[in-house]
Amino acid sequence: MFEGVVQELIDELGRLPGVGPKSAQRIAFYLLQSEDDQAKKLAQVLLEVKDRVKFCEICGNVTEDPTCSICRDARRNQTLICVVEESKDVQAIERTREFRGLYHVLGGAISPIDGVGPDQLRIKELMTRLSNPEIQEVIIATDPNLEGEATATYLTRMLSTLGVTVSRLASGLPVGGDLEYADEVTLGRAFAGRTRSN
Amino acid sequence: MFEGVVQELIDELGRLPGVGPKSAQRIAFYLLQSEDDQAKKLAQVLLEVKDRVKFCEICGNVTEDPTCSICRDARRNQTLICVVEESKDVQAIERTREFRGLYHVLGGAISPIDGVGPDQLRIKELMTRLSNPEIQEVIIATDPNLEGEATATYLTRMLSTLGVTVSRLASGLPVGGDLEYADEVTLGRAFAGRTRSN
Incomplete structure (x- = not known):
């Protein structure tokens, strides 16, 4: 000491x-x-x-203003919402430049062990946003682990009543990885989700 | 970003x-x-x-007072000085409860690549302390790596003129380790420094 x-x-x-x-x-x-x-x-x-630092009033992303720069950007596709666990997931997806829609940050994932249930996440706020008929698709991009999967399943069930398309990120082999070293669950998902190439 | x-x-x-x-x-x-x-x-x-936080005026250890609690403790053996690189080394040695003398913190080790020569270390202060004839032994406890060894060799040469005993910590097999996994340098040192047990 x-x-x-x-x-x-x-x-x-x-x-x-x-x-x-x-x-x-x-x-x-x-x-x-x-x-x-x-x-x-x-x-x-x-x-x-x-x-x-505050959390965006609309999507829950970190920001220094009442709303974040993504929610304020009128050029983003306003019909798509990507649901993620944390603000850092927003940054990870932004870096790919593949997605030009809006986000919704849950603030975590359902985890009974840590005392996090649906009420501790920003799910109510998501439902409120979805009352806007402009929104056509919700892409669930929670982490591919136990808590993330549980959260995704819960959300899918909640959202299925709303008449909005709900989708999940694809599971499969990581690019640059080695098939031999892939775990069996990932490899199984890669088979189940195989895409036709001819 | x-x-x-x-x-x-x-x-x-x-x-x-x-x-x-x-x-x-x-x-x-x-x-x-x-x-x-x-x-x-x-x-x-x-x-x-x-x-x-200041550095002890005597030994260079971290302290909130002009001198550290070890230098102020009259019950410590005032004839022994253990030379270490950093304050955290003092803590590591204190935890062993094997040493009841005083310390001298160099503030690093000789490392030409990092631009650290003898003048950047508290070696002059050590020499001043050693003018006290009460001190009988200096134990060099620098790290067992290239920089630490270079520093130890330099100090041994400097101190050999002063008529004080200079010693080094023993090199050898770590307790709880596995002979099979010891690197050859350590194993070589363990042979060279073997002690008679009968």
Whole structure:
């Protein structure tokens, strides 16, 4: 144990996800020995982020304005909504440049173990948005894991009553991957979802 | 890329050692979604640490006072000085409870590639401490890597003129390890440093 505030810093850093006690110590000493600016800059950004960052009133994406830049962009296809778990999923999809519609950020996935049920997610807000008859398709892009699949199944059932097309992202082999190393579930999905090429 | 201050936070976190772009994003969103207190607490500790933490005037260990608790402790053996690279090495040795002497923190190791020569380390301060005739032994406990070994060799040469005993930590097999998996250098050292057991 270190003395006083050094140990406090190590403890606070150690509470961050993916930062173990050894990494926390390493980061703390790095900051101690760095130029004065770096620790101060980080502290300042941490304080600002909580004050300035809000969640878009429409889609739930992070933004510094009442609505996010995607929801404000009239050139986006207003008939498509892609449902994702987190804001970082929006960024991942934006990087592909494949999708030009709107998003809806749930704020997580259904996970009874973590105490997250449908009521903790922004599902009610999604239903409200879908009362707009302009919307034709909802693409469910939750993570391909247990919680994501449960959430997708729940949403599909909820949305099937609304007369809107509901679709899911394709499962299959990752591009650049090696068939030999694919797990059996992925490989099974790749077979089930095979597309005709002639 | 995210908007504004969120991206700034991700960038600042990504500058920390061992934190890549993905981890930085994960930590940023964790902090965004956490209780208000956690990001504020971290910010506050970051600001405090730079103001309050000093380096012990005697040994160079981190402390919030002019001298550290080890240097102030009169019950420690004042005739032994253990030389280490960093403050975290002091903590590692303290945890063993094997050593009850004093420390001297160099602040790094000789590394020409990183532009660290003997003048950048607290070697002059060590020589000053050794003018005290009470000190009988200097134990060099630098890291067992290239830079640490170079530093140890340099120090051994410097100290050999002073009539003080200079020793090095033993090299050998790690306890709990498997002989079969030891690298050849370590195994070679373990042979060279074998101790008689009858």
